[in-house]
Amino acid sequence: MRRDSRRAVLGGVCAGFARWLGIDPIITRVGMVVVAIGSSGVAVVGYLIAWALMPSDAGEPARRRERRGRKGGWRIAGGVALLVISALLVFRQLNLWWSDAVVWPVALAAFGVALLWTLTRQEAEQEQEASEAEAEAGMRDADTRAMPAQLRPGTPAEPGGWWRAKRASAIGFGVALVLGAALLFLWAVGALNAVSDVALAALVVAVAIGLISAPFWWGMARRLGAERMARARSQERAEVAAHLHDSVLQTLALMQKRAGEPDEVAKLARRQERELRSWLAGGEPARPSERLADALRAAAEDVEETHGAPVDAIVVGDAPLDERSKALVAAAREALTNAAKFASDTGPVHLYAEIENGSARVFIDDRGPGFDPEAIPGDRRGVRESIIGRMERHGGRAEIRSEPGEGTEVELKLEGNGR
Amino acid sequence: MSSTPSVVVVDDHRIFRTGVKAELEGMVEVLGEAESVEDAVRAINELEPEVVLLDVHMPGGGGVEVIEQVSKQRPQQRFLALSVSDDPEDVIAIVRAGARGYVTKTITGEELAAAVRRVRDGDAVFSPRLAGFVLDAFAGDLPAEEVDPELDQLTAREREVLRYIARGYLYKEIGLRLNISVKTVEAHVSSVLRKLQLSNRHELSRWAVERRLVD
Amino acid sequence: MRRPDLTQLAVGLAIVVLGLLLLLQDEGSIDLDGGWLAAGLTACAGAALLASGLGAREP
Numbered sequence: 170m171r172r173d174s175r176r177a178v179l180g181g182v183c184a185g186f187a188r189w190l191g192i193d194p195i196i197t198r199v200g201m202v203v204v205a206i207g208s209s210g211v212a213v214v215g216y217l218i219a220w221a222l223m224p225s226d227a228g229e230p231a232r233r234r235e236r237r238g239r240k241g242g243w244r245i246a247g248g249v250a251l252l253v254i255s256a257l258l259v260f261r262q263l264n265l266w267w268s269d270a271v272v273w274p275v276a277l278a279a280f281g282v283a284l285l286w287t288l289t290r291q292e293a294e295q296e297q298e299a300s301e302a303e304a305e306a307g308m309r310d311a312d313t314r315a316m317p318a319q320l321r322p323g324t325p326a327e328p329g330g331w332w333r334a335k336r337a338s339a340i341g342f343g344v345a346l347v348l349g350a351a352l353l354f355l356w357a358v359g360a361l362n363a364v365s366d367v368a369l370a371a372l373v374v375a376v377a378i379g380l381i382s383a384p385f386w387w388g389m390a391r392r393l394g395a396e397r398m399a400r401a402r403s404q405e406r407a408e409v410a411a412h413l414h415d416s417v418l419q420t421l422a423l424m425q426k427r428a429g430e431p432d433e434v435a436k437l438a439r440r441q442e443r444e445l446r447s448w449l450a451g452g453e454p455a456r457p458s459e460r461l462a463d464a465l466r467a468a469a470e471d472v473e474e475t476h477g478a479p480v481d482a483i484v485v486g487d488a489p490l491d492e493r494s495k496a497l498v499a500a501a502r503e504a505l506t507n508a509a510k511f512a513s514d515t516g517p518v519h520l521y522a523e524i525e526n527g528s529a530r531v532f533i534d535d536r537g538p539g540f541d542p543e544a545i546p547g548d549r550r551g552v553r554e555s556i557i558g559r560m561e562r563h564g565g566r567a568e569i570r571s572e573p574g575e576g577t578e579v580e581l582k583l584e585g586n587g588r
Numbered sequence: 589m590s591s592t593p594s595v596v597v598v599d600d601h602r603i604f605r606t607g608v609k610a611e612l613e614g615m616v617e618v619l620g621e622a623e624s625v626e627d628a629v630r631a632i633n634e635l636e637p638e639v640v641l642l643d644v645h646m647p648g649g650g651g652v653e654v655i656e657q658v659s660k661q662r663p664q665q666r667f668l669a670l671s672v673s674d675d676p677e678d679v680i681a682i683v684r685a686g687a688r689g690y691v692t693k694t695i696t697g698e699e700l701a702a703a704v705r706r707v708r709d710g711d712a713v714f715s716p717r718l719a720g721f722v723l724d725a726f727a728g729d730l731p732a733e734e735v736d737p738e739l740d741q742l743t744a745r746e747r748e749v750l751r752y753i754a755r756g757y758l759y760k761e762i763g764l765r766l767n768i769s770v771k772t773v774e775a776h777v778s779s780v781l782r783k784l785q786l787s788n789r790h791e792l793s794r795w796a797v798e799r800r801l802v803d
Numbered sequence: 804m805r806r807p808d809l810t811q812l813a814v815g816l817a818i819v820v821l822g823l824l825l826l827l828q829d830e831g832s833i834d835l836d837g838g839w840l841a842a843g844l845t846a847c848a849g850a851a852l853l854a855s856g857l858g859a860r861e862p
Contacts, residue, residue, distance in 0.1 A: 243856070244852050245852075245856030246856075247856070248850065248852035248853025248855075250849070251848050252845075259839075259842045262839055
C-alpha cells in the first residue's frame with residue numbers, strides 16, 4: 170500500500186488506502202473526515218502518522234484506472250463504513266467526543282453524500298470513456314457517425330432495466346441517508362419540538378438538499394464543458410476541411426487534368442506545397458513590402474512561378490526594408506531570373522541570405538552551364554551591368570563568379586549603416 | 589568505397605517507403621521497414637541496421653520516440669532523419685534527440701545514399717535548410733557569463749562550412765573552395781552536430797522545451 | 804488443501820474474538836460496558852464485510 174501522489178488532496182493517504190482497497194477515494198476521505206470530527210480532531214494525528222509511515226508512489230508509472238469490480242465494491246465500502254462507526258464509538262468511549270447531536274448526523278449525511286458522489290462519478294467516467302473513444306474513432310472514420318449510437322465503439326451498452334433499478338434505489342438510499350441525517354440533527358437539537366425553530370429546520374433541510382443535489386450540478390457543469398470542447402473541436406475540423414477543399418483539392422484536380430505535362434504538374438505541386446506549409450506554420454503573414462527576409466523569399470517565389478525553375482530560399486536573420494535593401498532585392502531578383510532562365514534543368518537555384526545589424530549578404534548559386542566572365546554575350550552584359558551597377562549605386566557591392574561548366578555564383582553585399 | 593550500408597526505413601506512408609526502397613536500389617541494402625513507433629523499435633532491435641531512416645512525424649510520439657526507445661537497448665544506433673517537415677522545431681528536436689543528420693524528402697536517390705553512407709561512417713549530414721536553422725540559432729552574441737565556448741558558439745570555419753552547405757554545395761566542392769580535405773569538412777560538420785545537440789543556447793533550449801525534450 | 808475462503812475465515816475469526824470477549828466479561832476478568840461492546844461489534848462486522856468484499860474480487 171502506498172500513498173497515491175497523483176490523486177492526492179492532502180497527502181494521498183486516503184487515496185492510497187482507497188486504491189489498495191479498490192474503491193473510490195471519496196469513501197475513505199469521507200470516513201477520515203467523519204472520524205476526525207467525531208474525535209474532536211484527535212484522529213488527525215493518526216492521519217499524520219500514516220502519512221509518515223506510508224511510502225509515496227512518486228517513482229512508479231501511473232497505473233490505469235482500475236476497473237472496480239461491481240461485486241465486491243459495495244461490500245468493501247460497507248465494511249469501511251462499519252469500521253468508521255466502530256472507530257467513532259471507540260473515541261466516544263474515550264471521551265474524545267464532540268457531541269452525539271453533531272457527530273451522528275454528520276456521519277449519516279457524509280455516507281449519504283459519499284454514496285451519491287460515487288454514483289455520479291461512475292456515470293461520468295463511463296460517459297468520458299465513451300466520448301474519448303468516439304472522438305478517436307470518429308475523427309478517422311466518418312462512417313461511424315452514420316451508425317446507430319448503440320453500435321458505435323465506445324458507447325456503453327444500453328443499461329439493462331435491472332441495473333437501472335439498482336442504481337435508482339442506491340440514489341434513493343443516499344437521499345434518505347442525508348435527509349435522515351438532517352432530521353436526526355433537528356431532533357437531537359430539539360428543534361422539532363419547538364415550532365419557533367422553523368428557521369433552523371428550514372436551514373438544515375436546505376443544506377441537506379444542497380448536499381444531495383451538489384453531485385448532479387457538478388455533473389451538469391462538467392457535461393457543459395465537455396460539450397463546449399466538442400463543439401470547438403468540430404469547428405476546427407470544419408475550418409481545416411474548408412481550407413483543404415479550397416486549395417489542395419483544387420490543385421490535385423488540376424494536376425490530374427495536366428497529368429501529361431510533368432513540368433506543369435511539378436510547378437503546381439511546388440506551389441501548393443509552399444502554400445500549405447505556410448498555412449500549417451500559422452504565425453504571422455509575410456510582409457514582403459516591409460521586411461527584407463520576406464521580400465527576398467517573395468522574389469524567389471515569383472521567379473519560381475514565372476520560370477518554372479525550383480528555387481530554394483534560405484534566409485537567416487531579418488531587417489526592415491529600406492531604399493538600399495529594396496535595391497538589393499531587385500538585384501537578387503535579376504540574378505535569380507538569370508539563373509532560372511539558363512540553368513533550370515540542373516537542380517534548384519539556391520538563394521542564401523544572411524542579414525544582421527543592417528548589413529546583408531545574399532548568395533545566388535546555380536549549377537548551370539556557367540560562362541566565361543571575360544567573354545560575355547551581348548545581352549547578358551547589360552544584365553550584369555544592371556546587377557553590379559545597381560548595387561554600387563546604392564552603396565553596396567556585387568560579385569559574379571562563373572566558369573564554363575561550373576555554374577554561377579552571384580554575391581550581393583550591403584554594408585550596415587552602423588547606426 | 590567500403591561495403592554497402594544497411595538501413596531500416598521507418599515512415600508511416602507506405603507509398604513513400606516503397607519509393608525510398610526503389611531509389612536506394614543497388615546503393616543501400618534495405619533490411620526492413622516499419623510504419624509505427626512500436627514496429628520500428630521491434631524491427632530495429634531485431635534487424636540491427638547500420639543506419640535508420642526515420643520520419644519525424646508518426647503517430648505514437650514520432651521519430652523522437654523511436655530514438656528514445658531504441659537508444660535504451662541499442663545506444664550505438666545511428667539515425668538519419670528524413671522528413672517532409674522543415675519546421676525548425678521538428679528538425680532541431682529530432683537532432684537534439686540524437687539523429688545524426690536531417691534531409692528532406694525531395695532529395696535524390698544518390699544524395700540520399702551518400703547521406704546514409706556518411707552517417708554510417710560516423711559523420712553528420714545537414715540539409716541546406718538545417719544549416720540555415722543552425723546558423724540562425726547560433727547567430728548573435730551571448731552575454732559573456734553564459735557562454736561555454738566549447739558548445740555555445742560556432743568557430744569561423746564551422747560557420748563557413750555551414751554557409752556553403754546552405755548554399756547547396758557538396759562536401760567535395762566545399763573542400764576545394766576552402767582548400768581542405770573532405771574529411772576535414774566532415775569533421776567540422778560533426779562538430780557542429782555535437783554543438784547542436786548539447787548547447788544550451790536560448791533558441792535551442794526553447795525549441796527543445798516546446799518539444800518536452802528537456803528533463 | 805483448498806485455498807481458504809477469506810470471507811468465511813474473517814467472519815469466523817470475528818465470531819471467535821467476540822466470543823472470547825464475552826466469555827472474559829462473564830468470568831469477570833475484564834469489564835466491558837455497552838459502549839465498548841458496541842464498538843467491538845461494529846468493528847468485527849465491518850472487518851468481516853470488508854474481508855468478504857475483498858475476497859469476492861480475487862481475479
